[in-house]
Amino acid sequence: MSSSSTSSCDGSGNPSPPAAAASAAGPAAQWPRRQCRDVFWLVVFLLHLLVFGAALALFGLNRFRQADRFNIGRYANLTAEPWGTNTPAGSPDPAPAPPPPSVYRSEDPSVPASELTETYWKYYGAAGAVGAALAWAWLAAAAWRKDGGKVVMRTAVHCLTAYLAVVSVLCFWGKHFFWGVALAVGAGLHFLYVMSVLDRFPFTMLVLQKAVRMVRELPDVMRIAYAFVVVMLCWMALWSFGVSGIVAFGIPNGGQWWLLLIFSVSLFWTGAVLSNTVHVIVSGMVFLVLIHGGPAAATMPPKPLLKSLQYAVTTSFGSICYGSLFTAAIRTLRWEIRGIRSKIGSNECLLCCIDFLFHIVETLVRFFNKYAYVQIAVNGQSFNRSARDAWELFQSTGIESLVAYDCSGAILLMSTILGGLITGTCMGVWTYFKQSDKAVMVGSTSMLMGMILVSVAGLKFGMDNSKALSGPTPNCASSLEFHNLGLMDREDQ
Template sequence: MNQSIPSSSDDDSGNMTTAPQSAGHSHISADSGNSALVGNSFGESRHWHDVFWLGIFLLHLIIIGLALGLLGLNRFRKKDRLNIDQYTNRIIGTEADLTEDYWPLYAIAAAVGTVLGWAWLLLLGSRANQMMKIFVHLLTTYLAVLSVLCFWDKLVFWGVAFAVGSGLQFLYIISVIDRLPFTMLVLQRAVKMVWKLSDVMRIACAFMIIMCLWLALWSFGASGVVASSIGDSGRWWLLVVFSVSLFWTGAVLCNTVHVIVSGMVFLVLIHGGREAASMPHNPLLQSLRYAVTTSFGSICYGSLFTAAIRTLRWEIRGFRSKIGNNECLLCCVDFLFHLVETLVRFFNKYAYVQIAVYGKSFNHSARDAWELFQSTGVEALIAYDCSGAVLLMGTLLGGLITGTCAVIMTRIKHSDRVIMMGTTAVLMGMILVGLAMVVVESAVTSIYLCYAEDPLLIHRWDPEFFDQMSEMLHERLQHRSSRGMQVLNHNRPGDRIQETVSI
């Protein structure tokens, strides 16, 4: 059955396009050989994609790793061991410390972030609904408390920053409050899925260990920067460069786990279970091999842009739905919204599932996934779901708690380095917690892609969840159609007036 729906991902869209798919009809029949097709694609040899970005990432790791090692060693147990200070004599310097004055503080922060990441994941498995409510409400409160403490300590800039963050978080929650029940439902089913795959947890644990090893080197170099005799401006510039590098490295590791886990979940849903006869041999090892070889360049490429575009899209979509009748402001936001929507077609998290299963390049995977969602109407369901934003809230909360611990410890002996240690520790905590949260997010993306490929796959896995998803999709399609008709009817009187004036 064909029906007309709006193409925009926002609930208030008035644009209309044709979507040849309704909620209850499958795009690809499960009995038509889809499982065999996926199995063959998963088992065959693959071509390398986005090799340029793979080279850039590896080169960046080598350069940053050498710089971190040199800067950390220069202040380790002896001031200016490598005589680097002679190159910074033009920069206003301050009293220098030693690397080991700050390195243990980073180690404690990394430990806190690791514990929080696993605690969040374990509690999601046993108390999913309660933990999601904590993520949503506690983040706003925590940001407000941090703002008050910063003002009390006369840190006006950070007080304003945390106050603005708390306000934006509160406004976003208000704008999506009606979507949270469905979001909780999706997240609960995703947690249910990943907890049945013990191999997935071991992969997440292994990559968290790899991240901790890189953080040991990164924090060693960052401690050398904080302890150096360079002025504050020089320290900040170096820390910003190293933080951007850490963000990219952390995103690459998170998305590598994303590819492995989403590939596993997709295969389990396609084949009807982990023990199915049609399941490829050693799917976890094959998915891991593809993720760190032929598909690794695509992961490096997508990790540069995907997170920032997703976050911007959430904020614009939530703000756009609450603007009202301010036509000037709505016009400006609409321009930004459609610009971001164009970028989303080429940079979205659903590309990683296609990369895992079919071995495509990143842009090709992102475009195919988005076109599939548009053609089936499932994109209306994805736009309504806020599971990614809720998991991001948990990640931000974990990072802020980690940063708070680092600030408290640094304030005791090095009160002049509190901001530097706190901001970098927040980033470390977010990456470590994000590595745990990405396991659940991978399951969510796989569930939506399977539903778009063939809704019967979800029905075979969980009939009750399938009925709830289908009902919600039907409601969202009806809502968009009614919004489109309202816009058309709103524009007709103007056309009539213009015709009358012409006559």
């Protein structure tokens, strides 16, 4: 890494040596005091954890070793009719006293009374183990190999379409036609997307390889990623305990699917918060490395990783919680509209409608984009202000075209989906041979668990986008970005 890539900026935006900046600013300026941002969303997220955690514990304990322990069945159309106590019609004997809740049964005859939380908890426990193993294997393959970026990209691009097609065939074989059609459509859309951006993959390969090289220089970042996977596993243990109780409960009229949807959204938000927290920590570390000239530079502040971690989980945590609600959905929608837009021919009416949708999504991206997390890590601003500053920085420096050309985020999403599919398939097949009627339910929720665990590991490589924002001013940021892109081109030719 040359000196031009590690320079800081003075007030006019001109590069200045990092040593001079550090000596002039003093130790106090290296770690400026920050205010808590987006406190409302921090409180909402913590209340969400408290409420949903209590609900998960309640549902899990309700059928743990005893069916309907807390008599929740009275809210779900359950009867108090015990097994083997039916009285013949016209009998003068009074009905026996209601039995304890442990022998209550549902009006739905397809739900046996013997299903308990521990019946399904083993499936979700195995799903967590498979997801964690895939996440750690993903990290090892990406970060500990010189060609890690190439391995990740080729695996995601070549395997996802085939795997989606295979799983859709399994769903058709198991007579789950809705899921079979959905996965088959997903395989087709993924294939079309890959074909539409095929010319961008060489540039994306350079970006991923540069990110992998930088990660190899920061081994402490790997430990943070592993630690956050463990934290996510701890929350998943409680989540899977509660969801196992819901699956075993046998709520009629589709009530199980609605409850699973609600708790899946909760799990998705929690996973996104942890993933983006890793992103902010890594972005802060990369910023310091680029500004000070390397991890071993004499001007590096003391304990940079711990300080970056402290900022991420305290003053900036509210902004992370806020942004995690919207960025993933908007980013995915933007990718899909871009792919459709590039395939439209001379149909002016359809092109006009797509352009209108694209304009709406682009407006949303201005306020909710993943590059805001880098500004949060560097400047400690609120999420909306960080997102606007990031987008204005791209537009004022001309980097927006490079960002649009980069597909590294899509590659990471493909890896996440592939990890979730592998986890969901393993658990779905196991459940099918044990309890075929719950295979789709267990498999779909296990897929979500695998996706979130892999995403916690994969977001660490979101730092390839942080180089564009790793300077205090736009001029410095643009010089760093263009230098690093030129450096990648020279190294990989």
